[in-house]
Amino acid sequence: MSDSLKVIKKVLIVGGTHGNESTGVYLLRKWQQRPELLERDGLQIDTLLANPKAVTANQRYIDKDLNRCFSSAVLNDKSLQGEEINLAHKLVKQLGGKGQCQYDLIIDLHTSTASMGANLVLTRHDKFHHTMMAYMSKQRDDVVVTSEAEMIPDHHFLCALADKNLIVEIGPVAQGLLHHETIEKTEQVTYQLLDFVERWNQQNLTDIPSKLTVYEYTGKVCFPTDENGNISATISKTIQGKDFQSLDDEAIVFNTMEDKDIVIGDIKKYREKFSYVHPDNETLFLSFINEAAYYDNQFAFCTLKKKTIDL
Ligand SMILES: [Zn+2]
CATH class of the missing domain: 3.40.630.10 (Zn peptidases)
Structure with a gap:
């Protein structure tokens, strides 16, 4: 066995x-x-x-x-x-x-x-x-x-x-x-x-x-910060609480101190700044959105892809 x-x-x-x-x-x-x-x-x-x-x-x-x-x-x-x-x-x-x-x-x-x-x-x-x-x-x-x-x-x-x-x-x-x-x-x-x-x-x-749906972690995304390293935007109210829902490029994820929106498309454009590593060919899902325990590392949320496992 x-x-x-x-x-x-x-x-x-x-x-x-x-x-x-x-x-x-x-x-x-x-x-x-x-x-x-x-x-x-x-x-x-x-x-x-x-x-x-x-x-x-x-x-x-x-x-x-x-x-x-x-x-x-x-x-x-x-x-x-x-x-x-x-x-x-x-x-x-x-x-x-x-x-x-x-x-x-x-x-x-x-x-x-x-x-x-x-x-x-x-x-x-x-x-x-x-x-x-x-x-x-x-x-x-x-x-x-x-x-x-x-x-x-x-x-x-x-x-x-x-x-x-x-x-x-x-x-x-x-x-x-x-x-x-x-x-x-x-x-x-x-x-x-x-x-x-x-x-x-x-x-x-x-x-x-016979099938199991699994979300697989692909990385973590950082908060935007100012020149002193302080967090300079909040998680947008439009994604707060929306863990494990699929997001497209227009989805607003951050709201800055200038009251500007940052969308997924912006994060993909400046991926290094946000340490975004999610593969482009995979639909994007987020989890741990605004997790208080991740503030010590200034992580805003995790990225995931969805897959199905045949049992
Ligand atoms: Zn814990």
Whole structure:
């Protein structure tokens, strides 16, 4: 039996990888009080509060984004220091590194300030991950599957320590906020994922769609800046909240301090200035539009292309 078809015995549900994404942190506390909610036949399900110091500080991270620390390049770089680097090494020891992780599946719960819906992030192309995403797409009409599998073979995500993994990214919700609907949605998605794992183990998955729609990341676009490096335009109200909708060259993306509109066509014309790398022959989709967590790098949104995978 190939690795991807193995029975799943141990699942780890992670919250607080980003300290100001309070939904996962809240749910971990709820499940600590009510562990029966996570009980599933034949499964050991544990939880992990990934970055407690960042949670206490209500910050995404203390020194460095923890969810960028788990590639071999970062873990093997002895010159790197700081809270999250130390934490990453500690977590590798505790959970086991890539290929040796004691968990068969890691589910990492995140939120976004962008309209991501119930975004499930695919980091691997195999039968298990494709079936899980197709199952979830059928269960819920707000599921959007994005893929990072092509971009980053040795992934820097915490969840990528386990062979089977995914990120759940629910939004829009403000950072640090306990928002009923977001918490409820994240909780439902978690239970649906656990139902899937139970049925996967029982080989009781007969109604999986034969096609899976996936948005594949192609790059990130920077905000326009002035001569001092300060952001000099806002995301346009016409695309705010319009994640995963196709955009043509006339679509207005920024509104400048001079109240001028910047359209997709302008970004394509001055692609280096915006670090725009989306291929011209692919219909353009955006996600993480105006994501608050990306302001530290002055990223305005991500670009994606859409594709269909035959299962
Ligand atoms: Zn996050």
